Amino acid sequence: MSDPKVPGVRPYHQPAGGWGALKAVAGALVDQETVVEGGKTLMRANQPEGFDCPGCAWPDPKHTSSFEFCENGAKAVAWEATSKRATPQVFAEHTVSELLTWTDHQIEDLGRLTEPMAYDPADDRYKPITWDEAFARTAAGLKALKDPNEAEFYASGRASNEAAFLYQLMARRFGTNNFPDCSNMCHxxxxxxxxxxxxxxxxxxxxxxxxxxxxxxxxxxxxxxxxxxxxxxxxxxxxxxxxxxxxxxxxxxxxxxxxxxxxxxxxxxxxxxxxxxxxxxxxxxxxxxxxxxxxxxxxxxxxxxxxxxxxxxxxxxxxxxxxxxxxxxxxxxxxxxxxxxxxxxxxxxxxxxxxxxxxxxxxxxxxxxxxxxxxxxxxxxxxxxxxxxxxxxxxxxxxxLRGHSNVQGNRTVGIWEKPSTVMLDSLRDVFGFEPPRQHGHTVVEAIEAIERGDSKVFVGLGGNFAVAAPDPVRTFAAMRKLDLAVHVATKPNRTHLLVGKHAILLPCLGRTEMDVRAGVRQSVTVEDSMSMVHASRGLNPPASEHLMSEPAIVAGIAAATFGQDPLVDWPGLADDYDAIRDLIARVFPGAFDDYNDKVRVPGGFRLPVGPTNRVWKTATGKANFIVHDPKGGDPRRGDPDVMILTTLRSHDQYNTTIYGNDDRYRGVFGRRDVIFANPDDLARMGLAQGDLVDLGAAFDETGERVVRAFTVVARDIPPGCLAAYYPETNVVISLDDHDQRSGTPAYKSAPVRLRKHQARWPNGAAAATAVP
The missing domain is CATH 3.40.228.10 (Dimethylsulfoxide Reductase, domain 2)
Incomplete structure (x- = not known):
């Protein structure tokens, strides 16, 4: 149903994969200026002695082929293994206010962060600092809080088991279960x-x-x-x-x-x-x-x-x-x-x-x-x-089907705002401190707490939190209220630019890079969608001599916060990942027994999965049929003029990372400002393919939650349904609109109104997107 007269929209009749995929891989390597080294790196992706691709959590076959990567995995690897560098000199040339006017693609395309930096509000720029100063400032911000629950510890699913375990240990040693994580936003x-x-x-x-x-x-x-x-x-x-x-x-x-x-x-x-x-x-x-x-x-x-x-x-x-x-x-x-x-x-x-x-x-x-x-x-x-x-x-x-390559593993080793009593008891018994028992914040709850001023420090282990989250009108404003934001990252992104009083960037090694601690090359481990745990070992030289691994960064923050900790040897754990795995095995007996031995076997090992063997750890001791009790209600609220929007990832995208502006399989090239709609709906509303339209949150009376001047494209989609790209249309996703049981934002069923593009919305408010 595509019309070639719409610029950048044309039919795509080829199959998925094929020559189009190979061409896209080559283009990604050229774009990131890493053709030779990137090509070598890809040959080690998802291999027994190589690194786990950060692109997805699909498991590796027992007998790998000569190359175990896909088009989007290749883009993820090229994006990380790029030769582009976001050095302090780059940040000296651009204020944060200027960078905020750039697209998300342009911000991340600056390349790899090379050394720690702190935001200078007087100059509106990030400036380099030493690691010791970065750790000291982070620790000072945490110790200044009146209550540990005033801190939020966000975790992205790209972090390894070792980094995630240390991270949850540090936060619980600090005294909180506030772990808003990317699982809250997806599965x-x-x-x-x-x-x-x-x-x-x-x-x-x-x-x-x-x-x-x-x-x-x-x-x-x-x-x-x-x-x-x-x-x-x-x-x-x-x-x-x-x-x-x-x-x-x-x-x-x-x-x-x-x-x-x-x-x-x-x-x-x-x-x-x-x-x-x-x-x-x-x-x-x-x-x-x-x-x-x-x-x-x-x-x-x-x-x-x-x-x-x-x-x-x-x-x-x-x-x-x-x-x-x-x-x-x-x-x-x-x-x-x-x-x-x-x-x-x-x-x-x-x-x-x-x-x-x-x-x-x-x-x-x-x-x-x-x-x-x-x-x-x-x-x-x-x-x-x-x-x-x-x-x-x-x-x-x-x-x-999980997205991030270790989002499931993060949860397994303790990144959860609602930890089980069994896990908390085990932490107490292994480490000798009483972990907090009060449930912590989900992503939505964390944003609300920051918005209210109840949470004042945000520590992010990877990810692009504010852009991934719903409702940028509220989320962006909340992030700017923080006393301190600390971001562990490989590349700059928009969240890093939403600065409050103080902000720090801590550059880390990527999955593709060699991790050497105390003279020993380390490996990390990850869990795929099917509960297989295996090792990942980078092979590339680090993008900068100043980079540190995620486990070492977490341990560095903890050591600066707790000083000479009699219960946890943070410096020792930073230098010996085997020791971290030994602790994981002690905290999770039965699941990770003989962890270090098992993970050295090519392909790794599978964690216990009771349902596979018809073992049901439920209250009834059986698998439960559950009567459907709808909790969310009709998002349209009985209004026949309201339509339902589902947000999409394009083919040139991984979560919030935009590799380029093509969505080849859907026939969209060089642009992302389109909305797919049923042709009968368009006719009913007096619209035609190619018209400029505005898309607004249906029940927002402020007029702020609108995307303007998008192009509508006729597509085979059920009547009353619309589709558009994430995160551009996150502005119409209300923070209050989420799964009633889990709190996961309703990115796939947002109530919206579609209108021909206009300067102002009917309530008199200027129609405008939520810009930073």
Whole structure:
């Protein structure tokens, strides 16, 4: 439905992957001025003796090929291994106020940070300081607080297990559980929803399970962009005859057809492999009702024909079956069709495919977890699997698709604002101090606390917190109220420029770089989406002689804060990551036993995953069917003129990092200021493709939460639904609009109003985006 008359928008008919991917990899290496060294670096990505790619958390196969990287992984590596440098001289040439006028791409494209810097408000510039001074200033800011809970310790999922463990230990030694982390913004509904259902907030499958599944159901994810290494797995499944069903508001190219850059035949013949055998374009936020409709259809089939449900499994391994059956049967088809956006016939079609499958895997991404009722939706996915005993046997299970390469590992080793009593007791027993028991802040709660003035110091272990968070109108203003912000980072980003009274930048090693401490080359460890833990060892020389590793930086802050700590040898841990792993093993017995020995085995080891073996650590001792109890309500609030926006990542993007302005698979080139809309909706509103439009938060009376002068593009998307890029449209995501159980912002279901571009909005306020 693209119109070539719209500048930068044209049809893209090629498959995902293929020559387009190879061309993009070459372009990324050239853009970051690292063609030769970057090419060498890529050959060590995801290899047993190499480094773990920071691009995604898809697991490594047991038998790696000559290159185990994808297009977007290559971009992530090139972005980190760039020869560009953001030196103090660069910051001397530009004030913070000037840098704030740059695009996010331009800010990060300055290159790698090279030495510690502190913000000078008198000169509005970052200026170099020594590491000792940086640690002393950070410690002074923390010790000046009246209450430890006035500090927020944010963690990005790119941090290693070793860095994350030291980080949580430092913060709890300080006295707080305030760990707003990137999980809060993506897969927290998994962490909240799955434990009630199966006793663990992680997936149950292994990579080998995909070799045995005859059905793979994909809900709310775009693997070609967000976890492209998964495409090799889906391709192999399709080629051996497995059925793949896609459930998503937009058709994504990678779920339609894919050409493997490692297949000489496909590359030479310009052929491809079909991926999804059927595509179900569910309405934004309609997944839970869709799944309940499939369950309703399955129950009808069982009543009519029998042999559909796994009654032995249900009887032996589950609880709550009768209540869910009653709830689903009470739902009428009109409600299901209206809420899911799919007809009864199409839902029954999907259910019939599932009924015939002998082993099914259900995958889901943030298209399902970033709504007002995401935790409940996750539990409905589990209900569907439990009906046929599709958890805990080969080729079957639940597969949450994580983004950052160690976001799951961070949570495993203690980065969580709601820690378990067992973990806190273990910390007490191992280290000899009483950790705080009060639950800490999520991302949304942290922003609210900073906004109120209750939190005054922010320490960020990686990430681009303010840009990743919702509602920049409130978030940006809150960050500017801080007494002190300390950022551990490889590159500058916009959050670093939202300075309050004091701000410090601490440059760290990247995943690709050699980490030598006390004369010994160190390795770190990470956990992938399927609970495999393995080592990562960088090979490149550091971007600057002044860089420090994340574990060493955390230990340096702790040593400066606690002085001669009788309970934790912070300097010793900074120099010996084996010692950190020994402590992890002591705090988490059973999970990390013989950690150092296991991680030295190529491929690493798998953490215990009870549901894989049908061990259910729930209150009932069984897997629980859970009745759907919608918590979020209708985001449209009964207003028929309100539409629902889902935010998207482009193909030239990784989370908040914008590599470039192309979104090849969606046919958008050289721009990001577009909004995808159903053509019938456009006609109804008197709009045409190519028109300039404004997009405003539906229930914001201030007129501040508006993006202006975007170009509307007709696209095959359900009526009443819109799609646009993140983070540009975060301005319309209210801080108060989030999953009611987990607090995850509703980036995928924002109530909005779409209008032809105008100078002012109806309430008289000037229509304007939230600029820094």
């Amino acid at each position: 927290e509904p998994t962490s909240v929803g799955l434990p009630d259902s199966i006793g663990l907030g992680k997936g149950s499958v292994t990579l080998e399970d995909f070799d045995h599944a005859d059905l793979i159901m994909c809900f709310g994810h775009n693997p070609g962009t967000n976890h492209p290494r998964m495409m090799a797995t889906l391709r192999e499944a399709s080629r051996r005859g497995a059925t793949i069903l896609a459930f998503n508001p937009l058709k994504e190219r990678a779920l339609e057809k894919f050409a493997s850059p490692q297949d000489p035949v496909e590359m030479a013949t310009l052929s491809s492999t079909p991926i999804a055998s059927a595509y179900f374009q569910v309405k934004i936020g309609g997944d839970a009702l869709l799944v309940q409709g499939m369950m309703k259809a399955l129950l009808a089939m069982e009543t009519r024909d029998g042999g559909v449900l796994d009654h032995d499994f249900i009887l032996e391994h589950t609880a709550g079956f009768e209540a869910v059956v009653a709830s689903v049967e009470a739902l009428d088809w009109a409600t299901i069709e209206a809420g899911s956006g799919l007809s009864r016939a199409r839902i029954e079609e999907a259910a019939a495919v599932y009924a015939k499958a002998k082993a099914a895997i259900l995958c889901y991404g943030m298209g399902l977890t970033q709504h007002r009722d995401s935790s409940g939706a996750v539990q409905q996915l589990v209900n569907l699997l439990l009906l046929k005993g599709n958890i805990g046997r080969p080729g079957a299970g639940i597969c949450p």
